Amino acid sequence: MTAGTISIVLDGQETHVSTGSTLRETIARHIERELDAAGAPVDGGRLGVAVAVDGMVVPRGDWHDHVLADGVAVDVVTATQGG
Incomplete structure (x- = not known):
């Protein structure tokens, strides 16, 4: 991990994001x-995910x-x- 990053688990995989990163x-x-x-989505399509x-x-x-x-x-x- 580098300075200015934090470690999270995203869909079961450890990953690093910038400190202060939002969920969006x-x-x-x-x-x-x-x-x-x-x-x-800014492309106007459907997102179809929950987090x-x-x-x-x-929400x-x-x-x-x-x-x-x-x-x-x-x-x-x-x-x-x-089905």
């Missing part, structure tokens, strides 16, 4: 899509100001269709 920034980087302040931090679901509207702490576990759950 981290999720956008993880899913490789730009997200607006409300957590919606939990340490087992607690974080999409709170992603922009949810600053990640060192050692948290972030799980991204993708909605799928089928």
